[in-house]
Amino acid sequence: MKVDVMFGEEVFNDRVMKARLPRDVFEKLQLVREEGGQLDLATADVIAREMKDWAIEKGATHYTHWFQPLTGMTAEKHDAFISAPTQDGQVVLNLSGKELIKGEPDASSFPSGGIRATFEARGYTIWDCTSPAFVRRDECGAILVIPTAFCSYTGEALDQKTPLLRSMEKVSQAAIRLVRLFGNTTSQHVKPSVGIEQEYFILDRQKYLARRDLVFTGRTLFGAMPPKGQEMDDHYFGTIRPRIAAYMHEVNEELWKKGVPSKTQHNEVAPAQHELAPIFETANVAVDHNQVIMQILRRVATRHGLKCVLHEKPFAGVNGSGKHNNWSLTTDDGINLLNPGKNPHQNLQFQLVLACMLKAVDTHADLLRESAADVGNDLRLGANEAPPAIISVFLGEQLEEMMDQIIETGSADHILKGGKLETGVGSLTDVHKDATDRNRTSPFAFTGNKFEFRMAGSRDSVASPNVVLNAIAAEAFNEACDELEKADDFETACRALIRRYMSEHKRIVFNGNGYSDEWVEEATRRGLPNLRSMVDAIPALTSEKSIRLFGNAGIFTKVELESRAEIQYETYVKAINIESLTMQQMAGRQFIPAMMAYAGELGEQIALVEKTGICEAYVQRDILTELGRHLEAAHKALRALEKVTKEAQAMTDVREQANFYHELVVPAMEELRAPIDAAELIVDEKLWPVPSYADLIFEV
Ligand code: ADP
Ligand code: MG
Numbered sequence: 001m002k003v004d005v006m007f008g009e010e011v012f013n014d015r016v017m018k019a020r021l022p023r024d025v026f027e028k029l030q031l032v033r034e035e036g037g038q039l040d041l042a043t044a045d046v047i048a049r050e051m052k053d054w055a056i057e058k059g060a061t062h063y064t065h066w067f068q069p070l071t072g073m074t075a076e077k078h079d080a081f082i083s084a085p086t087q088d089g090q091v092v093l094n095l096s097g098k099e100l101i102k103g104e105p106d107a108s109s110f111p112s113g114g115i116r117a118t119f120e121a122r123g124y125t126i127w128d129c130t131s132p133a134f135v136r137r138d139e140c141g142a143i144l145v146i147p148t149a150f151c152s153y154t155g156e157a158l159d160q161k162t163p164l165l166r167s168m169e170k171v172s173q174a175a176i177r178l179v180r181l182f183g184n185t186t187s188q189h190v191k192p193s194v195g196i197e198q199e200y201f202i203l204d205r206q207k208y209l210a211r212r213d214l215v216f217t218g219r220t221l222f223g224a225m226p227p228k229g230q231e232m233d234d235h236y237f238g239t240i241r242p243r244i245a246a247y248m249h250e251v252n253e254e255l256w257k258k259g260v261p262s263k264t265q266h267n268e269v270a271p272a273q274h275e276l277a278p279i280f281e282t283a284n285v286a287v288d289h290n291q292v293i294m295q296i297l298r299r300v301a302t303r304h305g306l307k308c309v310l311h312e313k314p315f316a317g318v319n320g321s322g323k324h325n326n327w328s329l330t331t332d333d334g335i336n337l338l339n340p341g342k343n344p345h346q347n348l349q350f351q352l353v354l355a356c357m358l359k360a361v362d363t364h365a366d367l368l369r370e371s372a373a374d375v376g377n378d379l380r381l382g383a384n385e386a387p388p389a390i391i392s393v394f395l396g397e398q399l400e401e402m403m404d405q406i407i408e409t410g411s412a413d414h415i416l417k418g419g420k421l422e423t424g425v426g427s428l429t430d431v432h433k434d435a436t437d438r439n440r441t442s443p444f445a446f447t448g449n450k451f452e453f454r455m456a457g458s459r460d461s462v463a464s465p466n467v468v469l470n471a472i473a474a475e476a477f478n479e480a481c482d483e484l485e486k487a488d489d490f491e492t493a494c495r496a497l498i499r500r501y502m503s504e505h506k507r508i509v510f511n512g513n514g515y516s517d518e519w520v521e522e523a524t525r526r527g528l529p530n531l532r533s534m535v536d537a538i539p540a541l542t543s544e545k546s547i548r549l550f551g552n553a554g555i556f557t558k559v560e561l562e563s564r565a566e567i568q569y570e571t572y573v574k575a576i577n578i579e580s581l582t583m584q585q586m587a588g589r590q591f592i593p594a595m596m597a598y599a600g601e602l603g604e605q606i607a608l609v610e611k612t613g614i615c616e617a618y619v620q621r622d623i624l625t626e627l628g629r630h631l632e633a634a635h636k637a638l639r640a641l642e643k644v645t646k647e648a649q650a651m652t653d654v655r656e657q658a659n660f661y662h663e664l665v666v667p668a669m670e671e672l673r674a675p676i677d678a679a680e681l682i683v684d685e686k687l688w689p690v691p692s693y694a695d696l697i698f699e700v
Helices: 014-020 023-035 039-056 097-101 161-179 203-207 212-217 242-257 285-302 348-365 365-371 396-409 465-484 490-508 517-526 534-542 542-555 558-612 620-650 654-679 692-696
Strands: 060-066 078-080 123-127 135-138 142-153 188-204 261-268 275-277 308-310 323-330 443-444 451-453
Touching: 014 023, 014 039, 014 451, 023 039, 039 060, 039 097, 039 142, 060 097, 097 123, 123 203, 142 161, 161 188, 161 285, 161 323, 161 348, 161 465, 161 542, 188 203, 188 285, 188 465, 188 692, 203 308, 203 692, 212 558, 242 261, 242 275, 242 285, 275 285, 275 308, 285 308, 285 465, 323 465, 348 365, 348 396, 348 465, 348 490, 365 534, 396 490, 451 465, 465 490, 465 542, 534 542, 542 558, 558 620, 558 654, 620 654
Parallel strands: 060 142
Antiparallel strands: 060 078, 123 142, 135 142, 188 275, 188 308, 188 323, 261 275, 323 451, 443 451
16 A cells, blocks of 8 residues: 555544534634633534544444553553443444543552542543544454543643643743744744654564563663674664564554654664654654554564564663654744744844743753653663763754854854865765754754754653653743833843843853763863752752742642652662562572583583593683682672662652662662673573573674
């Protein structure tokens, strides 16, 4: 089937709705989607009926309210369309407006961070009519999937989507206020556009299943480096191997059918690592679609005898995976507020937006960092592959130079231009190059007409980074508007404000190498926060500043923020506890026995050789001595890890507990790993109980 025919085939999109819904119904829905407000029940009934009929034509038997609780996964419960059988044993198939709009899963087992006691188990799923419903096919048959928000009985958000939708409304209002200052009377709303690049690893399923660490924790907890890693850079952008190509082909088709505009695919830096990027969409649809992408990557892999690993750091010493979040703001009539145009030095509106963003990111660097906090990301951020845990903004030469002019003189009178690219080859067409080169080491980079937030983890939802971006942009825009709306001479006041913001927040701009040690020192001098780990980052959520930001905007109440912080700590505790237990089992039941088995073999050989009296078993003794050292170290480290984990488990305050896991359990895990990885390099490979790094990443 052709791609354009296939695209959106399984989606209840505008084209389908226009064809099936009475015009006034479609228009009412359209109005709610654009302006917000309530859909009346009669209208919802008509939409529900058509949605159901359409889904049944596609073979669907069930519908589900699909939501994103704070588990890091999506959740769903399936209901068949059938109603109670009639007297003569017939059923009719139904979906009422009420059922479309509101669902009530028994929600007591989802994380609520103390918002709900289990006896107050009510939670509601509420239809998000801005994200299209679609049909999904799997072993359950075909199911109509309805994207929903998930809230408690008292209206607190228990999910990723609710705050995202709230933040989108706030940034829209603030951005409209801002463009009005420049005489724009036509734009009605502004939407954040988001494009999410997804990195992942593909492994052979059988080999994956042979490693309990991968199965239980998503990453390897042991494993010596193979002789060859990624240093040759021969995988990056390399030809895609046939088995992977077949997989990607099917992933793309599934995504296109669901209306996900999958666009780019390539091999990533590490062997067995790949990337998929769709074309950007409105923030909440992009975030939903990213969940669909992760699900499809996993499902299709199973069908191909493969396993898609989305963990941020599946292999120590090998590049980890992230998720780049490209973000911009666009009006309903197509004006991208982050587009500098040809002459940014004359584009006052762009300069104001830029100055506001610098202020926003500088003021709330800790929150932005927190939004990328994730147990797996702790192993990646700050290592030499992902941006450091320090937030800074990369502007590029052109805009930084413009900013310097503004700070110095109050305005910019010229800009650096890109010019022609000289290849030295006559037959190559001349191309214009960008005014600035890229910087891969920056966590927050301006890339032409958007910001790219590069810290997010590959497994994590990117709802939180987008909530933070929308919220901090809205706050900065509103604060600027509060001042500028009162000004007698708008232009003078605006220029002064831009200059002031840029001077005050210049410290957040950094164009150099973010991976270098000098930057860490320089950032400390500048007073920028360096929140290295998840547990260091979580308190940012509940700071006075954060409560004010989110509270004023109506995005999170204090209670919601506290509950989220609590869930983050709980998540950390649970994840590290599972890792520790997995390590204990693997060490105790697989690696230490394998080491002892080899030691036994060596001992037998020594006895045998020495019995002959011809020579000494020097080599065997030498290896045995080294192995004995590792064995002893592993045994001691295992006992120590058992002890410290038990202590951690007994703690009651979740914040203290999380810190204890971070400060004492994680280092104890490293102590156990080291001697076992060392032993892997000297033990007969036939005796090693799990597939090696080389088996896993070079032989897919
Ligand atoms: P990169 O610059 O990272 O090599 P691209 O420029 O192709 O890659 O874009 C990466 C992602 O950013 C894609 O998902 C793309 O659709 C998205 N993107 C492009 N323009 C915008 C924009 N104005 N706003 C948000 N996302 C965008
Ligand atoms: Mg990118």
